[in-house]
Amino acid sequence: MPDIRYDDRVVLVTGAGGGLGKAYALFFASRGAAVVVNDLGVSRSGDGHSSKAADVVVDEIVRAGGKAVANYDSVNDGDRLVDTALKAFGRLDIIINNAGILRDKSFSRMTDQDWDLIQEVHLRGSYKVTKAAWETFRKQKYGRIIMTASAAGIYGNYGQANYSSAKLALASLGFTLAREGAKYNILCNTIAPVAASRMTESVMPPEFLPALKPEFVTGLVGLLCHDSSNESGGLFEVGAGWAGKLRWERSQGRVFKADPTTFTPTAVASAWEEITEITPAKPPVYPESMADTDWVGLLERAKEQTSNPSTGSNKPEV
Ligand code: NAI
Structure with a gap:
C-alpha cells in the first residue's frame, strides 16, 4: 500500500499548540x-490567552518545509477559524476538533461556571467550528471530521461530571453528523x-509516559481523515499504539404484557435477570441505529402475552 499523503488537502487542527493537537x-x-x-x-484550566503556542508549531512546520498558518481564536468563534483556512489556502477539507481544558471537581463542589x-x-x-465549515463541505462534497471524546465520557469518571458529559455528547454529535454528511462524502x-x-502527565505513572506519546494516536486519526477511508460514525479508543472500536450492546430483554396494571415495578423485579442477562445462552444484540429496535415485533409479542396470559408471569398486582 502506498504511503498515505494529504497533498492539496487543508487541515484545521484546534488546540494544536501542544499535546495531541501539535502531534496531528x-x-x-x-x-x-x-x-x-x-x-x-x-492554561490547562482555560485561563489566559497567548499566541505563542500556535506560533511555535507553525514555525516548526514551516522550518521543515511544510505549509501552516496560525489562528489564535477560541473554538467558540468557529467561523474565524474556518475563515483563516479559506483565506490562507482557499479551501478546507479536514477538521480535527481537539481543543480542550479541564475543570475537575466532585459534583457537589462543581459551580455553574465550571460546568x-x-x-x-x-x-x-x-x-x-464544524458548523462554520459544514456548507463548504457539502458544496465540495468532501469533508473529514474528528470529534475528540474521552474514556471519562464513555465510562464516567469521578470529579468529571462537566467534562465527561461534554465528551460523550461529542460522540453523539459525531454519530448524527455521520448520518447527515453521508451523501456529501x-x-x-x-x-x-x-x-x-500537560493535561494528563500529572495523573499518569511516570514510567508509562514514554509509551503514551501523542504521536501514538496519529495513525488512526490519519487514516480516518484520508480520501481512502469509508469509515464514518465510529467511536474509537486509541493510545500507546493501540486502537479499538466501540459499539453498543443490549440484552435481549423481556417483553411484558402491554398493560400498566401488570407491567409494574414488581413484575419488572421478578423478571430482572431476564431483562439484564447477557450470557452465551442469551447473547446480546448490537443495535447500530434507531431503526434496529424492532418495535413492531415487540408490540406483536406484547399482544401475544395479552391474548395468552398463561405465557406471562405478570399477573395484576394487588
Ligand atoms: P493539552 O492541554 O496539551 O492541549 C489542549 C490545547 O487546547 C491547549 O494548547 C490549549 O491552549 C488549547 N485550547 C484550550 N481551549 C481552547 C479554546 N477555547 N480554543 C482554542 N484552543 C484551546 O491537552 P491534550 O491532552 O493534548 O488534549 C487534547 C484533546 O484530547 C482534548 O480535547 C482532551 O480533552 C482530549 N483528551 C486527551 C486525553 C489525554 O490522555 N491526553 C484523554 C482523553 C481526551
Whole structure:
C-alpha cells in the first residue's frame, strides 16, 4: 500500500499548540497538507490567552518545509477559524476538533461556571467550528471530521461530571453528523485518546509516559481523515499504539404484557435477570441505529402475552 499523503488537502487542527493537537498538525504537514494551527494559548484550566503556542508549531512546520498558518481564536468563534483556512489556502477539507481544558471537581463542589466553561469549550466549540465549515463541505462534497471524546465520557469518571458529559455528547454529535454528511462524502468519527500531555502527565505513572506519546494516536486519526477511508460514525479508543472500536450492546430483554396494571415495578423485579442477562445462552444484540429496535415485533409479542396470559408471569398486582 502506498504511503498515505494529504497533498492539496487543508487541515484545521484546534488546540494544536501542544499535546495531541501539535502531534496531528506536525503529522498532516509532514505528509503534504496545509495546516491551520489553532490555539488560544490558555492554561490547562482555560485561563489566559497567548499566541505563542500556535506560533511555535507553525514555525516548526514551516522550518521543515511544510505549509501552516496560525489562528489564535477560541473554538467558540468557529467561523474565524474556518475563515483563516479559506483565506490562507482557499479551501478546507479536514477538521480535527481537539481543543480542550479541564475543570475537575466532585459534583457537589462543581459551580455553574465550571460546568458552563467545559461545555462551551468542548461541545459548543466543536459544534461552532464544524458548523462554520459544514456548507463548504457539502458544496465540495468532501469533508473529514474528528470529534475528540474521552474514556471519562464513555465510562464516567469521578470529579468529571462537566467534562465527561461534554465528551460523550461529542460522540453523539459525531454519530448524527455521520448520518447527515453521508451523501456529501462528509465522514465524521470520534476518538477517545490516551496520551501523555500537560493535561494528563500529572495523573499518569511516570514510567508509562514514554509509551503514551501523542504521536501514538496519529495513525488512526490519519487514516480516518484520508480520501481512502469509508469509515464514518465510529467511536474509537486509541493510545500507546493501540486502537479499538466501540459499539453498543443490549440484552435481549423481556417483553411484558402491554398493560400498566401488570407491567409494574414488581413484575419488572421478578423478571430482572431476564431483562439484564447477557450470557452465551442469551447473547446480546448490537443495535447500530434507531431503526434496529424492532418495535413492531415487540408490540406483536406484547399482544401475544395479552391474548395468552398463561405465557406471562405478570399477573395484576394487588
Ligand atoms: P493539552 O492541554 O496539551 O492541549 C489542549 C490545547 O487546547 C491547549 O494548547 C490549549 O491552549 C488549547 N485550547 C484550550 N481551549 C481552547 C479554546 N477555547 N480554543 C482554542 N484552543 C484551546 O491537552 P491534550 O491532552 O493534548 O488534549 C487534547 C484533546 O484530547 C482534548 O480535547 C482532551 O480533552 C482530549 N483528551 C486527551 C486525553 C489525554 O490522555 N491526553 C484523554 C482523553 C481526551
